[in-house]
Structures are given as structure tokens and as C-alpha cells.
Amino acid sequence: xxxxxxxxxxxxxxxxxxxxxxxxxxxxxxxxxxxxxxxxxxxxxxxxxxxxxxxxxxxxxxxxxxxxxxxxxxxxxxxxxxxxxxxxxxxxxxxxxxxxxxxxxxxxxxxxxxxxxxxxxxxxxxxxxxxxxxxxxxxxxxxxxxxxxxxxxxxxxxxxxxxxxxxxxxxxxxxxxxxxxxxxxxxxxxxxxxxxxxxxxxx
Amino acid sequence: xxxxxxxxxxxxxxxxxxxxxxxxxxxxxxxxxxxxxxxxxxxxxxxxxxxxxxxxxxxxxxxxxxxxxxxxxxxxxxxxxxxxxxxxxxxxxxxxxxxxxxxxxxxxxxxxxxxxxxxxxxxxxxxxxxxxxxxxxxxxxxxxxxxxxxxxxxxxxxxxxxxxxxxxxxxxxxxxxxxx
Amino acid sequence: xxxxxxxxxxxxxxxxxxxxxxxxxxxxxxxxxxxxxxxxxxxxxxxxxxxxxxxxxxxxxxxxxxxxxxxxxxxxxxxxxxxxxxxxxxxxxxxxxxxxxxxxxxxxxxxxxxxxxxxxxxxxxxxxxxxxxxxxxxxxxxxxxxxxxxxxxxxxxxxxxxxxxxxxxxxxxxxxxxxxxxxxxxxxxxxxxxxx
Numbered sequence: 001x002x003x004x005x006x007x008x009x010x011x012x013x014x015x016x017x018x019x020x021x022x023x024x025x026x027x028x029x030x031x032x033x034x035x036x037x038x039x040x041x042x043x044x045x046x047x048x049x050x051x052x053x054x055x056x057x058x059x060x061x062x063x064x065x066x067x068x069x070x071x072x073x074x075x076x077x078x079x080x081x082x083x084x085x086x087x088x089x090x091x092x093x094x095x096x097x098x099x100x101x102x103x104x105x106x107x108x109x110x111x112x113x114x115x116x117x118x119x120x121x122x123x124x125x126x127x128x129x130x131x132x133x134x135x136x137x138x139x140x141x142x143x144x145x146x147x148x149x150x151x152x153x154x155x156x157x158x159x160x161x162x163x164x165x166x167x168x169x170x171x172x173x174x175x176x177x178x179x180x181x182x183x184x185x186x187x188x189x190x191x192x193x194x195x196x197x198x199x200x201x202x203x
Numbered sequence: 204x205x206x207x208x209x210x211x212x213x214x215x216x217x218x219x220x221x222x223x224x225x226x227x228x229x230x231x232x233x234x235x236x237x238x239x240x241x242x243x244x245x246x247x248x249x250x251x252x253x254x255x256x257x258x259x260x261x262x263x264x265x266x267x268x269x270x271x272x273x274x275x276x277x278x279x280x281x282x283x284x285x286x287x288x289x290x291x292x293x294x295x296x297x298x299x300x301x302x303x304x305x306x307x308x309x310x311x312x313x314x315x316x317x318x319x320x321x322x323x324x325x326x327x328x329x330x331x332x333x334x335x336x337x338x339x340x341x342x343x344x345x346x347x348x349x350x351x352x353x354x355x356x357x358x359x360x361x362x363x364x365x366x367x368x369x370x371x372x373x374x375x376x377x378x379x380x381x382x383x
Numbered sequence: 384x385x386x387x388x389x390x391x392x393x394x395x396x397x398x399x400x401x402x403x404x405x406x407x408x409x410x411x412x413x414x415x416x417x418x419x420x421x422x423x424x425x426x427x428x429x430x431x432x433x434x435x436x437x438x439x440x441x442x443x444x445x446x447x448x449x450x451x452x453x454x455x456x457x458x459x460x461x462x463x464x465x466x467x468x469x470x471x472x473x474x475x476x477x478x479x480x481x482x483x484x485x486x487x488x489x490x491x492x493x494x495x496x497x498x499x500x501x502x503x504x505x506x507x508x509x510x511x512x513x514x515x516x517x518x519x520x521x522x523x524x525x526x527x528x529x530x531x532x533x534x535x536x537x538x539x540x541x542x543x544x545x546x547x548x549x550x551x552x553x554x555x556x557x558x559x560x561x562x563x564x565x566x567x568x569x570x571x572x573x574x575x576x577x578x579x
Contacts, residue, residue: 062217063206063210065206066210074217085228
């Protein structure tokens with residue numbers, strides 16, 4: 001079924017972080033702990049889904065020449081809504097994320113899906129795609145966060161799992177660690193996808 | 204001509220709708236945000252003034268301080284905000300001061316965006332605790348009378364300088380041994 | 384004053400490099416850093432947009448948003464619209480001045496709008512309470528740092544073309560790992576900017 005295909009697409013095949021490699025800035029910056037990863041993923045999914053649905057509903061009304069400013073206003077509005085609600089109801093989380101919540105407005109994923117997909121299909125497909133991409137993004141950055149949190153602090157989701165004898169590799173939660181973990185994971189994804197493609201060919 | 208009119212109308216309608224949604228969201232969330240901030244302020248004041256259960260905001264010579272009171276209404280100390288540029292942005296603090304004894308009674312980091320695992324350690328008791336009971340007449344220089352966090356000298360120095368700068372102002376208003 | 388400005392600029396180029404320390408500007412960083420000429424051209428165009436964004440953000444925040452009490456909920460929308468307009472302006476200028484350059488940039492010129500660095504600079508100005516000159520310094524420094532990052536990366540990538548990179552790591556993967564190593568080097572600049 002088309003809707004299911006649209007949904008699953010963003011989770012694996014066209015995973016925004018590991019396959020298309022967009023929306024990276026937030027993936028590197030807030031993935032210092034698994035909690036942050038999940039929170040960021042949910043915030044982005046909310047903005048992505050709402051924007052995609054609205055843009056899809058308005059796709060026949062918005063003239064092509066002004067479509068980018070219109071998309072941008074829609075996306076910026078939902079981003080601000082998330083920003084305000086997080087500030088009011090989840091202040092601790094909001095303080096950790098810093099400017100990366102407002103930066104959702106320039107997260108390449110949102111604008112890219114609006115331009116490439118949501119503006120061309122009906123709202124149901126747009127929702128499926130947005131949810132899939134959002135989920136794909138969320139699991140990807142949560143994975144990165146888990147790795148960085150374990151290596152960098154010996155705990156995951158705030159629970160200490162490695163004993164006191166473990167000296168944390170602080171570099172994992174510093175910028176270089178983010179880049180390197182990212183690079184390795186992208187490489188791994190390539191390897192896995194290549195292997196499944198090869199075995200599908202019967203090689 | 205028609206297409207230009209359509210473009211402008213669509214843009215205007217979307218902008219107005221956006222403005223309306225945002226104004227509404229703001230109206231809904233702002234009271235909660237203010238409440239959070241007040242709560243955070245109160246918690247930090249009570250934390251840096253031992254024995255205080257209530258706080259009272261006081262403006263003196265254009266500077267805002269918070270007097271900490273206990274249940275009987277006795278004054279237990281003063282709290283004042285301090286801020287300075289750290290390694291990665293502004294660090295905001297709340298500092299507790301007891302003029303009668305001429306000592307600091309506590310330091311709490313309100314907000315910061317220092318490096319996790321290094322500068323971010325300024326929020327930990329192992330760093331802020333050293334300011335408890337510190338005489339306001341001390342130098343407030345890192346590596347002399349203040350211990351820095353290893354690997355985070357810049358963050359440690361930023362906190363120390365911020366405290367000293369505001370402290371100098373506050374001591375003028377509430378000298379040691381004087382009334383408050 | 385000059386000392387603070389110097390530190391803002393040097394700080395954003397080296398100590399807090401927007402790409403290697405703040406994780407911003409990754410999409411164009413990946414997309415354009417394969418050829419040095421395009422990389423440097425992109426860097427210069429972005430620096431231009433960034434410096435103007437510094438001015439624009441300061442003016443909008445202090446003369447429009449704050450006086451009308453709008454800064455809490457219209458900041459994001461206002462900033463992004465201004466940035467989009469500035470990029471449109473730069474596009475028109477580049478097209479007029481050098482159509483070849485315009486073609487070389489392709490889609491990456493309009494993509495400056497979604498370059499997180501631009502929005503981040505806009506947001507950092509009210510956050511740090513910078514005045515007009517400091518705002519310009521931040522925008523300019525961010526741009527130079529970005530250009531430096533692009534130049535370094537493209538130089539390395541051009542050499543990597545001849546290296547024996549394992550298949551799975553070709554493309555974005557090796558770029559990230561290289562960026563990680565460069566980021567480690569930039570970490571060494573910590574402490575370069577002493578507190579005034």
C-alpha cells in the first residue's frame with residue numbers, strides 16, 4: 001500500500017540522517033545524551049508533520065513563485081509554537097537544547113520534504129512521509145546519542161550502566177566525537193545496504 | 204495582473220494566519236513561562252540563602268536584590284544575580300551573601316551553555332560549594348583563592364569574575380557588618 | 384571596544400568555529416566542499432549574507448520586535464523572512480555580476496537560506512545583547528570561519544580523490560571522519576581567547 005511505503009521510506013531507505021544525509025546540524029549538536037536525542041526527534045517530527053500537512057492542503061492555492069516564502073512562514077510558525085510550549089512546559093529540556101529548537105526552522109529536512117514531497121501529494125501521503133521521516137530522524141539521532149552518552153559519560157538515559165572503573169572518553173561528547181561517530185555510522189549504513197543489495201542480486 | 208494580486212493575497216493571508224496562531228500560542232504559554240521563571244528565581248534564591256523560606260524583591264539604587272526570610276520573618280541573607288560571558292555564551296548565577304558575617308552563603312548557576320563534561324561542571328556542588336562561607340574581602344582570582352575545574356579554566360574564571368563584579372556593587376549597598 | 388571585537392572575530396573563526404565547534408552549516412559544508420573554487424566562492428557569498436544578517440538582526444530586534452513587544456513569538460518568523468530576502472538579493476547580484484559563478488553555485492546559493500549558521504548568528508545577537516558593531520563582527524567572523532572550514536575540507540577532499548578509501552566510507556562518511564579530526568585540531572584553540 002502506497003501509504004505504508006511512504007511511511008517506511010523515511011525510516012530506512014531514505015533515512016534523512018544516514019542515507020540522504022541532511023538535517024545534520026542538530027544531529028551532531030544535541031546528541032550528547034539519549035534524552036536530548038528523543039526530545040529533539042519529537043520536536044522535529046511535530047514541526048515536520050504539521051508543516052507537511054498544511055503545505056499539502058494548501059498546495060493548489062499557493063502560487064509557485066512565492067512558494068518558498070509561504071513554506072518558510074508555515075514552518076517558522078510551527079517552530080515557534082514548539083519553542084513556546086517547550087519553554088513553558090519543559091524548561092529543563094529547553095535549556096539543554098538551546099538555540100537548536102528555533103533552528104528547526106532551517107533544518108534542511110523540513111524544507112526539503114515540503115518542496116520535494118508535501119507540495120506535490122495529498123495530505124494523507126504527506127502525513128505518512130512526514131511521520132516516517134520524523135521517526136527515521138528520531139531513531140537515528142537517538143542511536144547517535146546513546147553511543148555518545150555511553151562512551152562519554154558511562155550512562156545512558158541518565159542511568160549509569162558502566163561501572164566506576166570506566167574512564168569516560170570525554171571526546172565522545174565533544175564536537176570531534178560527534179563527527180566521528182556520525183561518519184562511522186554512515187559508513188556502517190552503507191555497508192549494510194550494500195550487503196543486502198548484493199544478496200538480493202544473488203551474488 | 205491577476206497573478207500578482209493572487210501572490211500578494213496568499214502571502215498576506217498566510218502571514219496574518221501565522222501571526223494570529225503565534226499570538227494565540229504566546230497568550231496561552233506566556234503565563235506558564237512567567238510562572239516557571241518566577242519559580243526558578245525563587246528556588247535559586249532560597250537555595251543560596253540557608254534557612255530562608257520566603258523571598259522579597261527589593262530595589263535599591265536601581266539594583267535588584269532578593270532578601271531571604273525565614274518563617275518568622277527574620278532576614279537570613281541577600282541574594283543577587285550575576286552574569287558574565289563564559290566559553291560558549293552567557294553564564295547566569297544567583298549568589299547568596301550575608302552582610303552581617305561578610306561572607307558568601309552560596310552560588311547557584313541559573314543558566315549556561317558551557318562544554319558538557321568540562322565547563323558544564325560549574326553547575327556541580329564540587330565547584331560552587333567552594334564559595335560557601337567565602338569572605339567577600341577575598342581576591343576572587345582563579346588558581347589563587349578560587350579553584351578552577353581542571354580543563355575548564357575559562358568557564359571557572361568567567362563564574363569567578365561575574366561573582367566579583369556584582370559583589371563589588373552589592374557590598375557598596377550592603378556593607379559588611381551593616382544592616383540589611 | 385576594539386579588543387572585544389577582535390575577540391569576537393577570532394573567537395568565531397577559531398575557538399568557536401561555527402562548523403567544527405558549533406556543528407552549524409553542515410549541509411552546505413558537505414555539499415560544496417568537494418572543489419576548492421566552488422567552496423571558496425560559497426564561503427564568500429555566505430560571509431556576505433552573514434555580515435548583512437548581523438546588521439539586519441540587530442536592527443529588527445531592537446527597532447521592530449522589542450519596541451512592539453513581539454520578540455518572544457515573532458522573532459523566528461521575522462528573522463527567517465529577512466534572511467530569505469537577503470539571500471534572494473545576493474542571488475540577483477551574483478546573477479548580474481557573474482552568470483558563470485551563478486551556474487557553478489547551482490542550488491547551493493538559495494540553500495544559504497537554510498544554512499543554520501545564518502539563522503544561528505541572527506539568534507545569537509539578541510541572546511548575547513550585542514550592539515551593532517559587535518553584530519557585524521559576529522556575522523563576519525562566522526563567515527570567515529565557515530570559509531576556512533570549507534577551504535580546509537575541500538583541500539583535503541581533493542587529495543582524498545586519489546586515496547584508497549574503503550567503499551563503505553566513500554562520500555559523506557569519510558567527510559565526517561575528516562571533519563572530526565579537523566574538529567579535534569580546532570579544540571586545541573581553546574584558551575586562545577583570554578577573558579578580557
